[in-house]
Amino acid sequence: MKKAYLGVDIGSISTKGVVIDENNQVLASSYLWTQGNPIDAVKRVVGELDQTMNGAGAGGLAGQYTIVNSGTTGSARKLIGLVLGSRVVKNEITAHAVGTLSVVPDVQTILEIGGQDSKIILINNGVVMDYAMNTICAAGTGSFLSSQAKRLDLELEDFAALALRSENPAKIAARCTVFAESDLVHKAQIGHSKEDIVAGLCRAVVLNYLNNVGKGKQIKGPVVFQGGMSKNAAVVKEFERELGLPVHVDPHGHLMGALGVAVLCKNEVQESAFDFNITNLEFETRGLECAGCPNSCEMICVYREGQLLDAWGNKCDIGASLTSAQAA
């Protein structure tokens, strides 16, 4: 049996999983909507990966590999790490950097705009030198653009095509969603065309990013652009125009977090085997508001087959005793 490694990236919008071999080659991958239920999403992702690795259509792969380590990243990394019994639970910044480096070894700058947040990672000689994340609010991220698309009665898919037709993008205030919306209405009322407004929004996303996340950072090529926003060709074009550098978008860019955490698994000395059987187990989370003090910590208790696995979210020991009482 050859060794393989599983990486899972569970974001608020999508869940991604990859299985790699010892040469960082992707053996299987899966990409699904999280739909507000990370545990269910991961079970579906793992189910798909199992099909590719061991299912009827697996062909030459079938039964050749055993997964010796698994890792998680993304906003639900802790919960899913527990569910999968993962050895590696990593933040998404590190995971993205490691994943991208395994594909583009000479990358110097990673731009990322996701659903809720955005980040920049600067790399020199394969080592992360500096990074930053958005500090203000969600304006300029994926959820911002999709809400504006809705407001303009457009499908997000048509957004980029429309924007690319504009020759004179409108100037849109996009620091804050509220401002952007009133400005959008205003621009439409004074007669800007839809493509100019849409192109203006794409430009605002880029300027906003460079003025906030990218402020004071020396952006050098090769530049890789990731995250949901990287699928928007108009935003890519704006980045290239502003930076004066080619911006690479990998068709598998969305898998970089999962890939990164799989690579990190490979580097772990200790192994802790992964069993696809996980899809048959019953997991449950229960939210609990601790009433011990006015902090009202929102605690999450995770159960497997009815047994409390772990709980977190409490700031002090009052909460801990509360959950152990629950477990009893």
Place this chain on the structure above:
Amino acid sequence: MSQKLSHHDHNGRTHSKDNHERKIACTPTIGDYALLGDILMERLLGYETMPCPPLTKRTLELGAQNSPDMICTPFKITLGNHIEAAQAGANVFIMPGAGCRLGFYDILQKQILDDLGYPNDIISLFDYIPTTKRLFTAMQERNPELTQQQFDEVFALIIQITVDMDGLADYLRHNRAFELEAGQFESNYQAYLSEVKLAQTAGEAADIGKKYDKLLRAIPVDKPQRPIRIGILGEIYVVVEPFSNANLEQWLMDRAVEIDRPFDLTRMAIGIFNNEQQIAESGGYVNYNIGSTANDVIAQTHRMMKEGVDGVIHIKPASCSPEITAMTILQNMSQDFGIPVMYLTFDTETGEAGVHTRLEAFLDMITMKRQSADRAA
């Protein structure tokens, strides 16, 4: 018609209608420093003191609801402290005053407490140029029998405690991450605080300080030759109040990081008169006073970078002007020295999880950087 701010005379003193009403003083939570306010109130004014209700989400909510939007975060948090303390029966509130927007906090906070209907006397310890004379006057106005000698004795005690507790805490930050038995540093430090609270004279406090200094230094540690060392600098309130900074020092120390955090009350007190020196130590990055602790941020960052710190975390409350100026300069220093600086802004809405993700990534980054440098060497 505008009304003049209620009851303030030229020294910011409040005239109470009934001089015999029961005075219950409360110092807002600012790290471990509230005990200093208690000593002032009890020993100089004979007031009762009340521990500030612990900082919680509710404190932040109360503070934010009743504060102007654009005000800096420490205003909101300390206002929340006052309101919760007032609800628990306190009627005297202590604010440090001196410098920056902090020097006006009490004026507006008093107006807000008045408008909310809480009886209050906010004591601003210092004016915009902090002097012991001003502190003495503020105390004497409320206790006409207070003599200079009594004041001097208590003031000496306060200074002694401040210097000692800051010294102990600094030692702790450099070593706690490496203690062999978890919790030893913290429990000794807490024991020091409860013991020194009872000290009557500066001499007594000094003895207690010495005793605990020995105890702390005797705690066995397993400190590597070159541990990962992170500098923490920024605006003084968010630096010293762990609740306001998502408890980041604790988080880092739990992950075997040595903390170089030079800012504390002692340094603040000395620093006010040390602006020239801070500018001289800034490596030519600044020529003038750029406000509040920002010059010291530059000077200390420069020292740390020369010493080869692995990374620097700059923290500030939202909209803190002097620190915003400092950031432009820190960006240049970070580039020149090739040492990363992470900037974190805290407001009443900042979620702990987001901060911890950023810390984790920062720590990963500098650890990997160190490993690759070691491999290359």
Place this chain on the structure above:
Amino acid sequence: MKIGIPRALLFYFYEDLWLGFFDNLGIETIVSPPSNSAIAKAGIAHSIDEACYSSKLFIGHVQWLLDSCDMVFVPRYADSGIREEYCTRIFGLYDLVRNTFPEAKVLHAEVSFLHRKKESEAFVQIGEALGFTREESLKAYKDAAATAQARKGERIAAQEELLKADGMKILLASHAYNSYDAVIGAEIIDYFERNEVKVIHSDLINTREAKKRAKDSYSDRIYWRVSSDMIGGIDKYKDQADGIVMISTFPCGPDSLFAELVIRLVKDVPVLSLVIDEHDATAGIQTRLESFIDIIEAKKKAKSLLEVEVAA
């Protein structure tokens, strides 16, 4: 030799003095044009995101000047007297410019009454740096200072005249660098003028008088000049105004305290507080100004009805 002067922040306090000084010495100056979107964009791009909009504009003006002059004039004013400190954004400008544009040539000197750095000495220093003698520099400074003072007196007197006129009057309460900036206050002034509303400016007041008024009426501890100017101006003119429009740029430290204090303490004149940032949506502001005028008119009507009743 051409000296560039950014049309932002302290320029609006010291325009006559600065331009007069260089003019008296026969030195050519160039003042950056009124703020526009390109200047704003450059300022935003070169500033920390969280910095106040007024200081971002300043940086934009400096950037505009870099290619148009030999040296940019960024004097370091710490204060203009005891308890007349400038805010940290203003007194940190020199170091900010130097760190933002390390290649820029900056002409500067320090003015701080608290630290015994007299304004006259600062200008002597500047004159000497440009190759003039102490005497020449001092004379140029003194003449310019006298002219500047006289001009301010004229502007205050002109406003006194305006106060006597009939019709609705709005007190525009802000710092001069906001009130008169083309992308901040100008549009608001414009709006009022189009609607035949007279605009009274809070900054048209003698600094000493403003300080005394702020102290007597509000608090004895206001140590920021920009705040005591604004509060003193409000105190002086508010009873002759039908409404007060306060403009702050986001995020302004001094205003966060004193705009709030004014709102809490001024009860008998309606106050509209506008916070402008780099993304202000003009449509939103116009709507708010419009409804503010409506409120004032409704109030006036109600009041005159009441007076008729009382008279009857």
